[in-house]
Amino acid sequence: MKxxxxxxxxxxxxxxxxxxxxxxxxCLYPFVYAVSAAISGRAPVEHNEIVLxxxxxxxxxxxxxxxxNMFWNAYSNTLFITLYGTLWAMFxxxxxxxxxxxxxxxxxxxxxxxxxxTMWFSAGIVPQYLxxxxxxxxxxxxxxxxxxxxxxxxxxxxxxxxxxLRNAFEGVPSEVEEAxxxxxxxELQVMTKVHIPMSQSxxxxxxxxxxxxxxxxYFWARQMISNTNEQPLQxxxxxxxxxxxxxxxxxxxxxxxxxxxxxxALIVCSIVPILVIYxxxxxxxxxxxxxxxxxx
Amino acid sequence: MKVRATDFLxxxxxxxxxxxxxxxxxxxxVEKHYWKHVGLTILKDWRLYLMLVPMLFVFICWRYLPMxxxxxxxxxxxxxxxxxxxxxxxxxxxxxxxxxxxxxSTDFWRALRNTFILSFYGLCFGFPIPIILALFxxxxxxxxxxxxxxxxxxxxxxxxxxxxxxxxxxLVKQGSSISGMGIINQALVGLxxxxxxxxxxxxxxxxxFFRAIYQISGIWETAGYDSIVFFAAIIAISPTSYEAAQxxxxxxxxxxxxxxxxxxxSTIVIMLxxxxxxxxxxxxxxxxxxxxxxxxxxxxxxxxFAYRNQSAAGIGLASASEMMNNVIGMIxxxxxxxxxxxxTNTSLY
Numbered sequence: 235m236k237x238x239x240x241x242x243x244x245x246x247x248x249x250x251x252x253x254x255x256x257x258x259x260x261c262l263y264p265f266v267y268a269v270s271a272a273i274s275g276r277a278p279v280e281h282n283e284i285v286l287x288x289x290x291x292x293x294x295x296x297x298x299x300x301x302x303n304m305f306w307n308a309y310s311n312t313l314f315i316t317l318y319g320t321l322w323a324m325f326x327x328x329x330x331x332x333x334x335x336x337x338x339x340x341x342x343x344x345x346x347x348x349x350x351x352t353m354w355f356s357a358g359i360v361p362q363y364l365x366x367x368x369x370x371x372x373x374x375x376x377x378x379x380x381x382x383x384x385x386x387x388x389x390x391x392x393x394x395x396x397x398x399l400r401n402a403f404e405g406v407p408s409e410v411e412e413a414x415x416x417x418x419x420x421e422l423q424v425m426t427k428v429h430i431p432m433s434q435s436x437x438x439x440x441x442x443x444x445x446x447x448x449x450x451x452y453f454w455a456r457q458m459i460s461n462t463n464e465q466p467l468q469x470x471x472x473x474x475x476x477x478x479x480x481x482x483x484x485x486x487x488x489x490x491x492x493x494x495x496x497x498x499a500l501i502v503c504s505i506v507p508i509l510v511i512y513x514x515x516x517x518x519x520x521x522x523x524x525x526x527x528x529x530x
Numbered sequence: 531m532k533v534r535a536t537d538f539l540x541x542x543x544x545x546x547x548x549x550x551x552x553x554x555x556x557x558x559x560v561e562k563h564y565w566k567h568v569g570l571t572i573l574k575d576w577r578l579y580l581m582l583v584p585m586l587f588v589f590i591c592w593r594y595l596p597m598x599x600x601x602x603x604x605x606x607x608x609x610x611x612x613x614x615x616x617x618x619x620x621x622x623x624x625x626x627x628x629x630x631x632x633x634x635s636t637d638f639w640r641a642l643r644n645t646f647i648l649s650f651y652g653l654c655f656g657f658p659i660p661i662i663l664a665l666f667x668x669x670x671x672x673x674x675x676x677x678x679x680x681x682x683x684x685x686x687x688x689x690x691x692x693x694x695x696x697x698x699x700x701l702v703k704q705g706s707s708i709s710g711m712g713i714i715n716q717a718l719v720g721l722x723x724x725x726x727x728x729x730x731x732x733x734x735x736x737x738x739f740f741r742a743i744y745q746i747s748g749i750w751e752t753a754g755y756d757s758i759v760f761f762a763a764i765i766a767i768s769p770t771s772y773e774a775a776q777x778x779x780x781x782x783x784x785x786x787x788x789x790x791x792x793x794x795x796s797t798i799v800i801m802l803x804x805x806x807x808x809x810x811x812x813x814x815x816x817x818x819x820x821x822x823x824x825x826x827x828x829x830x831x832x833x834x835f836a837y838r839n840q841s842a843a844g845i846g847l848a849s850a851s852e853m854m855n856n857v858i859g860m861i862x863x864x865x866x867x868x869x870x871x872x873x874t875n876t877s878l879y
Binding site for chain 2: 242243245246247249250251253254255257258259260261262264265267268279280281282284285325326327329330332333334336338339340345348349352354355356357358359360361362363364365366369388389391393396420421422425449450452453468469471472475479481492493494497498500501504505508509512516
């Protein structure tokens, strides 16, 4: 009996290690390839000689990109949208989540349903598009011509994140809250001095979710922002990809690097900042997925 | 519950008649002045209700107003008149899409079929793989080694859809006069799985490969990250459960079947409902970034169909197609939730 047990466990262990190694390498390989292709010379890239390591190393693809003002402009637009978008979303979500966490709130069930319903049913691309167009007209009517503010204010709200905050605020012991009220704390003070400090890790997680969705936002930014100076990084990358894969536009290419290297350099540059902050945000990222229910 | 007369009536001995009891009088009063009571409560607690205002504003303006716009699928289309004043068109747009008999109708059916196929494949392949990965992670006893594996498999999750699709586009691109085909094409040609011509034409230009590219890139992107929640459920299992099973003579497969699976079942159910909830809401962004005119046959989904046809076919038809998609999606999520609650006592909503 003992013997058979060991055999089945050993087999499973071998399978696990083999497949995990294969999958991990498959996850890593495209990145390594992208870096290698970005810094390889023109001939090896165009003749498909790069497999893993770079050949005829050059850095002019990166240098040229760093000298491109539009690239930095797109980066700063993305930072703008990420920063203000996250702040606005957190402001809305913390206040809303706090109010929803209170049992004494009238029509609490109705408000919760109001939120959860948006997770079941969304209007879809076309009505949403018309709605954003109308919002843009209104905003331009009152003098806000920078369409980045439309992206900041109108997009990226997620009911799930408010529910995560609500659940965290509900977990704050009522005794602590009562003690604060006895000490004369107002509603706003209860929230800022008791609930927010006691739910710090959930707040960090939710802020991270908002920030990532803002950083990654592409489709609506491309639809709504017409001025090229206001476009975020994701739109910039996509436009470059469309430009560089269009054979007509690259017909007279005479740079010392291949067109592919230019795209790979751009891809690498957009991933690197996230990889740099990744070790710091990893624990919040992992925490956020362990959600329970959305009940009530 | 049985209602008795004495619940709300009281016998008045002096007059010899039944009168409304004092408790019921209070209740009647509250009911009569219900909205006044609500108003006073809100006024007294106005700070709390003021906190809801930004959230309600955002959701009404940019979530519920579009739903109202969606009602134009029932209205006679006229851009000049707002939705509310348009004439009722009944189900004519739906009829046109479902049994129109023209190319628009065939395209709609194709989009609906593609939506189902893409999400169904995603469910079949994308859902079990994170669970299997989590089981594999559990086999690695060394924490350091496991962290390395985990970090590597989470990596693709940190790319945006645009960067991910750009990378995919580059890896499977077509060969041209000045540059060769993508590295994946080369590998497939080298393995003899596709011909040189197919590889040179680019896999994204070939409808036969779209679904595979969509699913494999999806798994590559999210499997590692999605395994976190299952792994958390697996390491929460007490080691004594395994020991007890081993003493009873369970081999590895029996332990999986009788120890691990029951322990993580509720997590699986929750994640499955979540998944079904977004089944028809498949990432139109990713499809829009990957598809081309050549691959509409397998790649066009309802959202992209509506998006492409909104100016040519009109907003009414586009809205009608999205309405159908969304209603089916909502029925699926509520259905999955109800079944899960009945069958396993676990539910998301």
